[in-house]
Amino acid sequence: MTKRSYDVIIIGAGSVGTPTAHYLAREGFSVLVIDKNASVGQGSNKAAIGGIRATHSNPAKVHLCLESLEEFSSWQHTHGDDIEWIRGGYSFVAYDEDTKNELLAVVEQQKPLQTGLVWLSAQELSEVIPALNRQNLLGGTYSPQDGSASPLKAIYAFWSAAKINKVRFVFDEEVIQITQHGDFEVTTTKAQYHSHYLVNAAGAYATDIGGFFNEPLPVRPNMHEAGVTEPVQRFLNPMIVDMRVVGNSTNIYFYQHATGQILFCLTPSPPIWGTKQVETSQFLPLSARRILSLLPALEMVKVRRTWSGLYPMTPDGSPLLGWSQKVDNYFIAAGMCGQGFMLGPGIGKLIARVLAKDSTKTDETILEQLSPYRSFTGGESLE
Numbered sequence: 496m497t498k499r500s501y502d503v504i505i506i507g508a509g510s511v512g513t514p515t516a517h518y519l520a521r522e523g524f525s526v527l528v529i530d531k532n533a534s535v536g537q538g539s540n541k542a543a544i545g546g547i548r549a550t551h552s553n554p555a556k557v558h559l560c561l562e563s564l565e566e567f568s569s570w571q572h573t574h575g576d577d578i579e580w581i582r583g584g585y586s587f588v589a590y591d592e593d594t595k596n597e598l599l600a601v602v603e604q605q606k607p608l609q610t611g612l613v614w615l616s617a618q619e620l621s622e623v624i625p626a627l628n629r630q631n632l633l634g635g636t637y638s639p640q641d642g643s644a645s646p647l648k649a650i651y652a653f654w655s656a657a658k659i660n661k662v663r664f665v666f667d668e669e670v671i672q673i674t675q676h677g678d679f680e681v682t683t684t685k686a687q688y689h690s691h692y693l694v695n696a697a698g699a700y701a702t703d704i705g706g707f708f709n710e711p712l713p714v715r716p717n718m719h720e721a722g723v724t725e726p727v728q729r730f731l732n733p734m735i736v737d738m739r740v741v742g743n744s745t746n747i748y749f750y751q752h753a754t755g756q757i758l759f760c761l762t763p764s765p766p767i768w769g770t771k772q773v774e775t776s777q778f779l780p781l782s783a784r785r786i787l788s789l790l791p792a793l794e795m796v797k798v799r800r801t802w803s804g805l806y807p808m809t810p811d812g813s814p815l816l817g818w819s820q821k822v823d824n825y826f827i828a829a830g831m832c833g834q835g836f837m838l839g840p841g842i843g844k845l846i847a848r849v850l851a852k853d854s855t856k857t858d859e860t861i862l863e864q865l866s867p868y869r870s871f872t873g874g875e876s877l878e
């Protein structure tokens with residue numbers, strides 16, 4: 496008979512739930528992951544373009560992503576799967592004084608965290624990114640330890656490793672009710688399961704899960720648009736992020752993937768709230784204009800495909816991470832905004848330590864800073 500009772504049930508086989516299952520199973524927990532989609536990573540994970548950085552203005556995110564970087568960069572060596580990891584670095588570029596000052600503040604703030612983030616003058620940055628448009632360039636940040644990987648290959652790798660560790664995944668099952676009488680009783684569209692711990696890793700739908708306990712979360716999805724070009728010979732190493740507001744967009748970021756394609760993502764302005772995911776194609780001309788203004792050499796490169804996906808946003812642009820204060824043994828890992836792919840492994844390892852009662856001082860500080868009950872003043876300046 497199929498097992499119905501587990502130490503931990505994770506709702507969501509996405510960027511966060513899948514690595515978390517892997518690390519929990521490694522600690523010896525029996526784990527069930529439930530997802531309403533047909534297979535692993537079919538929520539926001541598959542929309543992500545693959546950027547992984549430890550460059551954030553929020554120190555908790557820095558710590559989590561440093562741990563993620565370690566995992567992504569060593570994955571092939573440790574587990575054998577090629578997840579198309581490449582350590583190309585990241586560069587936030589400045590073409591105006593406001594952006595420059597904001598970035599210089601982040602560089603200063605990160606010094607004690609030893610992430611390797613530096614400020615480069617226009618001349619120095621041109622040496623790192625020779626194709627970058629020099630006109631009005633004031634310089635930019637450079638973090639050579641950052642990189643990228645394939646979100647599809649990475650999640651498949653976490654899923655495979657989790658299954659080796661006996662994690663059970665059920666797909667095409669939507670969680671429609673949760674009650675707690677000592678243990679949790681989780682009802683899906685197909686079955687009922689029980690667990691001692693429950694992890695909410697439901698991404699854009701995390702607030703619905705909280706709703707089962709009358710504790711809706713401040714997670715509000717909004718739509719972003721991304722695209723991929725044909726492959727070209729390698730000429731670009733870092734992910735380039737331009738934070739300027741241009742037309743109907745706040746920022747754009749793009750890089751050359753390990754396989755040669757340029758992958759890009761644009762943040763619409765004003766935000767497009769809700770769970771609708773229809774690519775509009777109205778953003779392609781704007782994306783193309785913005786990318787070409789930074790890298791004119793891409794002029795003849797053809798875009799192959801565009802798509803849209805959801806950022807699960809929080810009021811301050813940082814995740815909600817920690818135990819519920821209302822429901823015992825219910826852990827919230829939601830509101831990843833535009834960084835859930837890069838945060839996933841770091842968060843998964845932290846959750847595994849917390850449940851194994853082996854958390855570090857840094858973990859406790861992270862949980863304090865990312866508490867779902869914080870006041871949400873301020874915001875992440877490197878969104």
Ligand SMILES: Cc1cc2nc3c(=O)[nH]c(=O)nc-3n(C[C@H](O)[C@H](O)[C@H](O)COP(=O)(O)OP(=O)(O)OC[C@H]3O[C@@H](n4cnc5c(N)ncnc54)[C@H](O)[C@@H]3O)c2cc1C
Pocket residue numbers: 506507508509510511512529530531532536537538539540541542543544545546547668669670671696697698699700701703718719720721760803804805806807828829830831832833834835836837838
């Ligand atoms: C265009 C775009 C580009 C991006 N680029 C990057 C990037 O370069 N780097 C980066 O780090 N991040 C990036 N992101 C952000 C990243 O994709 C998200 O932050 C991340 O995927 C969120 O992870 P998650 O596990 O919280 O959610 P998801 O990956 O969406 O997983 C949540 C899962 O929960 C399931 N679920 C929800 N409710 C239920 C229910 N009731 N029952 C059962 N299952 C349920 C869903 O089906 C889903 O599979 C990008 C996002 C977009 C849209």
